[in-house]
Amino acid sequence: MLMQQKLGVSIILCSILFLPVNATIALPVEQNLPISQILPKAPIRFQDSGNGKRMRRIAGGIREHCLLRAKRLLTVLTPEKNPVLTTSEHPQLFAYIPETANTSVQGFELVLQDADEQVIYQEQLQFNQKPGVFSINLTGNSQKPLLEVGQEYYWYLTVICDRSDRSLDIVTTGKVQRIIPDKNLINKLKNASPRECAALYAASGIWYDSQAILADLLRQRPNDPALKADWQSLLESVRLGEIAQEPLEGELQQVTGDRLPP
Numbered sequence: 001m002l003m004q005q006k007l008g009v010s011i012i013l014c015s016i017l018f019l020p021v022n023a024t025i026a027l028p029v030e031q032n033l034p035i036s037q038i039l040p041k042a043p044i045r046f047q048d049s050g051n052g053k054r055m056r057r058i059a060g061g062i063r064e065h066c067l068l069r070a071k072r073l074l075t076v077l078t079p080e081k082n083p084v085l086t087t088s089e090h091p092q093l094f095a096y097i098p099e100t101a102n103t104s105v106q107g108f109e110l111v112l113q114d115a116d117e118q119v120i121y122q123e124q125l126q127f128n129q130k131p132g133v134f135s136i137n138l139t140g141n142s143q144k145p146l147l148e149v150g151q152e153y154y155w156y157l158t159v160i161c162d163r164s165d166r167s168l169d170i171v172t173t174g175k176v177q178r179i180i181p182d183k184n185l186i187n188k189l190k191n192a193s194p195r196e197c198a199a200l201y202a203a204s205g206i207w208y209d210s211q212a213i214l215a216d217l218l219r220q221r222p223n224d225p226a227l228k229a230d231w232q233s234l235l236e237s238v239r240l241g242e243i244a245q246e247p248l249e250g251e252l253q254q255v256t257g258d259r260l261p262p
Helices: 002-015 020-029 183-190 194-203 207-220 225-236 241-245
Strands: 092-097 107-114 119-125 132-137 152-160 170-178 248-251
Touching: 092 152, 092 170, 092 207, 132 207, 183 194, 194 207, 194 225, 207 225, 207 248, 225 241
Parallel strands: 132 248
Antiparallel strands: 092 132, 107 119, 107 152, 152 170
């Protein structure tokens, strides 16, 4: 039932999210992004328009840490270059997290900062029992958008190895910027299937929306070869193809009472 609800959210994103009610605030930052031809059976690929600073999306640089024996490093699933776009006020984030069983990991932490390095969201996350790709929902305060249109934010996913010595933290970084897409894309999304929406977002350089919709579809139909090929192709297009073979798990849950709302 939960997955069906999430899939329903994805469908809503494709059809009614971009109604004229937001047009007033959207005009100054509307993105005229090129849309490549979408072929029905062609695997989904991300068209990267980023040319900014590379982010530290793969953990490394610490010789001794609490995940030293993991076969794969902690990795946030984003393109290497910025900006990395979304149309959502509360986007889903994705990361590959190694197995934490039989390690000295003491906790996970997610922090979201604005361009002035002010923390606007922070939460502690529960441990994963097995390795895989997990989603993290930025729920925030329901009374106002967590992400403002046109603003850039940094998010940090941290493995806490020793709470008494945070210099041992394992940190990965992503970036997100919320936009309002152009009218051409909005019109295409209105009549598109969820899979077509994922393809349209990817072709338009809107990473987080494409990834979230495709992940929801794949969780619904984990044995669908076409969706598996789409997931592989999407991650390969941002040089994360090896992670496509890892299991796509559910959402990392927050530790109750440890969220700091904006």
